[in-house]
Amino acid sequence: MKTLDFVQVDTLINTTKKNSEISRLESVALGLLVLAKKSDLFKKRLMQRLFEHDLILPDTVEISEVPLEYEHIKWIPLINPKVAERKLVWLSNEIDYAPDLQRQRIIKILSLTYRKPVPKMAAWGIFFNETLGLTLGDPDFYCCLEYSQVIILGSGWHKSEPQNLTKQVSMVSLMALTRCIEEAHFNLNRLEPEVSSWLLEGSGIQLYSAKNDQDFEEILVHARDCGLPFASISEDVNLIALQPSITGSYDTLLAKLTSL
Secondary structure, eight states: OOOSSSSSSSSSOOOOOOOOOOOOHHHHHHHHHHHHHHHHHHHHHHHHHHHHHOOOOOTTHHHHHHHHHHHHHOOOOOOGGGGHHHHHHHHHHHGGGGGHHHHHHHHHHHHHHTTTSOTTGGGTTTTTTTOOBBOOOOOOGGGGEEEEEEEEEEETTGGHHHHHHHHHHHHHHHHHHHHHHHTTTTTTGGOOHHHHHHHHHHOEEEEESSSSSSHHHHHHHHHHHHHOOOEESSSSEEEEEEEEEEEETTTTTTTTEEEO
16 A cells, blocks of 8 residues: 655654754754854844844843754755855845744854854854764755755665666655645745755756665655654655755765765
């Protein structure tokens, strides 16, 4: 029996968001914070954007109020410096549509850009708390921009008929794109910059295979926990398609997998 699933690690359909997951906007805010800590120029531009959109955290709010329930997160997608400003513009616009609680969390994350000293725990382990081991790629590594969608095949994929496998790859790719459009509330102007560029400038696909079920499920867990839009399908073989991105953005996530 064929099963389709957008958010669960297993094959049961369940679209309930788990408490351990962060929203996509929070994940992007964390990624921008990392860049701001590495680049004074981007830090200035980020702070300017915060002032322009009245997203500055009042001095009366203690930084210790930043919630700490996301300490378990071990990976968030890399934000390439060459699209960081586009990403910042996108985030500051999307904040206007966010529920009040989520908006407050995002503002608290971004406030770490200008609050000193930066408490290690308040950053949810990103870059400042080595004990949590959260991994981010090195932005300086990327010298040019190519866009692609990553699709991961579960172990045993080679046993599938090529025609059926091709059909399933196309299906899960379309499902992931649909998820991205849903996240944008069916407004193409609200798509994330990398997704828009993938659609307009190139629609390449990169295939990876997992050696075992554990490696495959780890990808699902990390994608789900960090709020990254994705889709999964379980038919003849397990597949997961991630949100289109700049090629290389997911390298640390895919380190255990084999490129096909």
